[in-house]
Amino acid sequence: MVKVSVVGATGFTGAVLTDLLAGHAGVELDALTSSSFTGRRVADVFPHLRVGARYVAYEPARMADSEYVFVCYPHAKAHPVVAELVDGGHRVIDLSADFRLKDATLYPEWYGFEHPRPDLIGEAVYGLPELYRDEITRARLVANPGCFPTGALLALAPLAERFCLELVVVDAKSGVSGAGRAPSDTTHFSHVHDNFKTYSEVGHRHTPEMVQELALAAGSPVPLSFTPHLLPVHRGILSTVYCRGGAEGGPEMSFDNEELYQLYTEFYAGEPFVEVRPATPSLREVQQTNSCRLALRGDSASGLVKVVSVIDNLVKGASGQAVQNMNIMAGFEETLGLGRRV
Numbered sequence: 001m002v003k004v005s006v007v008g009a010t011g012f013t014g015a016v017l018t019d020l021l022a023g024h025a026g027v028e029l030d031a032l033t034s035s036s037f038t039g040r041r042v043a044d045v046f047p048h049l050r051v052g053a054r055y056v057a058y059e060p061a062r063m064a065d066s067e068y069v070f071v072c073y074p075h076a077k078a079h080p081v082v083a084e085l086v087d088g089g090h091r092v093i094d095l096s097a098d099f100r101l102k103d104a105t106l107y108p109e110w111y112g113f114e115h116p117r118p119d120l121i122g123e124a125v126y127g128l129p130e131l132y133r134d135e136i137t138r139a140r141l142v143a144n145p146g147c148f149p150t151g152a153l154l155a156l157a158p159l160a161e162r163f164c165l166e167l168v169v170v171d172a173k174s175g176v177s178g179a180g181r182a183p184s185d186t187t188h189f190s191h192v193h194d195n196f197k198t199y200s201e202v203g204h205r206h207t208p209e210m211v212q213e214l215a216l217a218a219g220s221p222v223p224l225s226f227t228p229h230l231l232p233v234h235r236g237i238l239s240t241v242y243c244r245g246g247a248e249g250g251p252e253m254s255f256d257n258e259e260l261y262q263l264y265t266e267f268y269a270g271e272p273f274v275e276v277r278p279a280t281p282s283l284r285e286v287q288q289t290n291s292c293r294l295a296l297r298g299d300s301a302s303g304l305v306k307v308v309s310v311i312d313n314l315v316k317g318a319s320g321q322a323v324q325n326m327n328i329m330a331g332f333e334e335t336l337g338l339g340r341r342v
C-alpha cells in the first residue's frame with residue numbers, strides 16, 4: 001500500500017481522482033485538500049462519493065507520509081505547490097499545464113506567468129504512458145497531459161512516426177466539464193444546452209503542447225492547426241484529426257483503411273487503454289472510462305488521412321491517466337483501480 005494525497009480535491013478532476021483512489025487496492029488516501037470546503041466531509045460535498053474523510057487545508061506537513069501527491073490546481077496556481085512538494089521529497093503528478101511545456105520561455109505568452117522553475121521543467125516527464133512509459137517509471141515529477149492533447153496525440157503518434165507529415169488539423173469537440181467547476185456565461189446551461197460552437201479558433205493554450213509533442217514523435221516540427229468546439233454534453237472529447245503528408249525521404253502516405261488499421265494495431269499492441277476499432281467510435285463508448293478509442297479513414301481523393309479519437313476528458317484526459325501514471329511509478333499493474341466506470 002502507498003499513501004497518496006490530492007491537492008485541490010474538490011475540482012472536477014479532483015473529485016474523479018478521489019473516486020478512483022478510494023477504490024484502488026494499492027492506495028491509502030491521506031490528505032484531500034480544499035480551501036473552499038475545509039472541514040466538510042467528502043460525501044457531503046459529492047454525495048455520489050462514499051468517502052468519509054474531511055477536506056483539510058493545504059499544508060505540506062499534513063501529507064508528510066504521502067509518497068505520491070496529485071495536484072489538481074488551475075494553471076499558474078499549481079507550480080508553487082508542485083515545486084514545494086517535489087523539493088520536500090514527494091513524487092508528484094501535476095494535472096495542470098505548469099510543467100508540460102519544455103521551453104520555459106513559452107509560459108508568459110501562453111499562460112501569462114514567468115516560470116520560476118526551469119530546472120523542474122527540465123526534469124518533468126510528459127505523462128502520456130503510451131509514449132513515455134520508461135521515463136514515467138523513474139520520474140519524481142509527471143506533467144499529466146492536457147485533455148485535448150491526449151486525444152489528439154494518441155491519434156497522431158503512429159502516423160507521425162511512420163510518415164513525414166506536412167500538415168495536421170485537429171478538429172476537437174469537448175464536453176463542458178473540460179472548463180472545470182466554476183460556472184461562467186459560456187458554460188452556463190442555457191448557453192450550452194441545445195447549442196454548439198467553436199471557441200479559441202486560433203491560439204488555444206493546448207496548441208503549443210500538441211506542437212511540442214507532435215514534433216518529438218515525428219522527429220521534426222509539423223505545422224498544426226487546432227480548433228476546439230463546445231459540445232452540449234458533460235463529459236468526453238471527440239477529435240477528428242486530418243493529416244496530409246508522406247514521401248519526402250519516407251514512405252508514401254497510405255490511404256488503405258486495412259493498412260492504416262494494421263499500422264495502429266501494431267503501434268498500440270499491448271496497450272491496455274488504447275483500442276483501435278474498424279467502426280468509428282462515439283463518446284458514449286468511453287465516457288467514465290480510461291479508454292481512448294481510435295478509427296482510421298484514408299481519403300485518397302483529398303489526400304488526407306482522418307483519425308477519429310474519443311476519450312473521457314476527466315478520465316483518460318486527466319484523472320484516470322494520472323492514476324495510470326502513479327501505477328507505473330509505483331510498480332503496480334498499470335490497470336489497477338481503473339477497471340470500473342467513474
Ligand SMILES: NC(=O)c1ccc[n+]([C@@H]2O[C@H](COP(=O)([O-])OP(=O)(O)OC[C@H]3O[C@@H](n4cnc5c(N)ncnc54)[C@H](OP(=O)(O)O)[C@@H]3O)[C@@H](O)[C@H]2O)c1
Nearest residue numbers: 008010011012013034035036073074075096178180181318
Ligand atoms: N477539467 C478537465 O477536463 C481537465 C482535463 C485535464 C487537465 N485539467 C487540468 O487539471 C487542473 C484541475 O482542473 P479541474 O477541471 O479539476 O479544475 P476545477 O474544477 O476548477 O478545480 C480546481 C480546484 O483547485 C482549487 N483551487 C486552488 N486554488 C485555486 C485558485 N486560485 N483558483 C481556483 N481554484 C483553486 C479549487 O478547490 P478549493 O476552492 O476547494 O480549494 C478548485 O476546486 C487544471 O489545471 C486543469 O487545466 C482539467
